[in-house]
Each structure stands twice: as structure tokens, then as C-alpha cells.
Amino acid sequence: MTFEWLDEDAGPVVRPYAVTRGRTRSSADDLDLIAMVSTIRVEPHAGTSLGPEQERILRLARTTTSVADLAASLALPVxxxxxxxxxxxxxxxxxxxxxxxxGPRPSERILKEVINGLRAL
Known part of the structure; x- marks a missing residue:
């Protein structure tokens, strides 16, 4: 039996549920897509094992990065x-x-003026 190497178009080798060990919920479910993530510690505490994706997040977040950008860089679902x-x-x-x-939301009057102005175009 011969194995053929597949490119990125074939999709990920490891399915997303395997990356999270089957978990779909965490303490970060409330994170906004534009929340900014930064690394505090690069080395985990003794006894803490990290997966390759988590290690990559720590490297990427050395410079403050949004949740959406991390997901895009890792090519993983948010x-x-x-x-x-x-x-x-x-x-x-x-x-x-x-x-x-x-910032403060514009008043209803201003929004109506904008809509009327756009319609006049």
C-alpha cells in the first residue's frame, strides 16, 4: 500500500474536535472576535501539557492579536x-x-437624515 501526500486543499489532517479533545465549551466562550489576546508567560507551569496549537497561540500572541486573527492564522474554527x-x-x-x-450612538434624527440623504442620491 502506498501513501500519497496531500496538500492543504485536502483539509486538515486532525479534525477540530480532536484538537479540543471533544470539548465544545470552555471558560472563553464569551470572548468577542475582536478581543485582544497577549501572552503573559511563554513557559507553562510544571505539569501543564500544551498541544501544538496552544504553543502556536502563545507564539502568535507575543504581539497582541485578536481572537479572529488567531483563528485565521491557525486555520481553525473560532x-x-x-x-x-x-x-x-x-x-x-x-x-x-x-x-x-x-462611542455614543447617533440619535434617531441623525440616522433618519442620513437615510433620507442616501435616498436622495
Whole structure:
């Protein structure tokens, strides 16, 4: 039997549920896509084992990176990345900063004026 090497188009070798060991929930389920992640510690505590994806997250997050960018860089679904980030946060290896609060919302009058202006175009 001969094995043929497949390229990236064939899809991932390891399925996403295997990366999270079958878990779909974590302490990071509430993370916003634009929440900023940064590494606190590169080396885990003794007795903490990390998977290759988690080690890559720690390397990528040495410079502050959003959850969405991490998912894109890892080519993993956001849900999987959130589970991995939850593990890393629980071990004290990363810091997650929520997105900055949006400014005040425009009044209804201004929104109506914008809509009317667009319709006039």
C-alpha cells in the first residue's frame, strides 16, 4: 500500500474536535472576535501539557492579536480557538482584553437624515 501526500486543499489532517479533545465549551466562550489576546508567560507551569496549537497561540500572541486573527492564522474554527484560549487563560498563560467600548450612538434624527440623504442620491 502506498501513501500519497496531500496538500492543504485536502483539509486538515486532525479534525477540530480532536484538537479540543471533544470539548465544545470552555471558560472563553464569551470572548468577542475582536478581543485582544497577549501572552503573559511563554513557559507553562510544571505539569501543564500544551498541544501544538496552544504553543502556536502563545507564539502568535507575543504581539497582541485578536481572537479572529488567531483563528485565521491557525486555520481553525473560532469555536475551537476559544476552547484553546480558555485553557491557556485558565493556566495563566495569556491575558484577554475585551474590545474597547463603542462611542455614543447617533440619535434617531441623525440616522433618519442620513437615510433620507442616501435616498436622495
Amino acid at each position: 469555536g475551537v480557538v476559544r476552547v484553546l484560549l480558555g485553557d491557556l487563560r485558565d493556566h495563566g498563560l495569556i491575558r484577554v482584553a475585551p474590545p474597547a467600548a463603542a
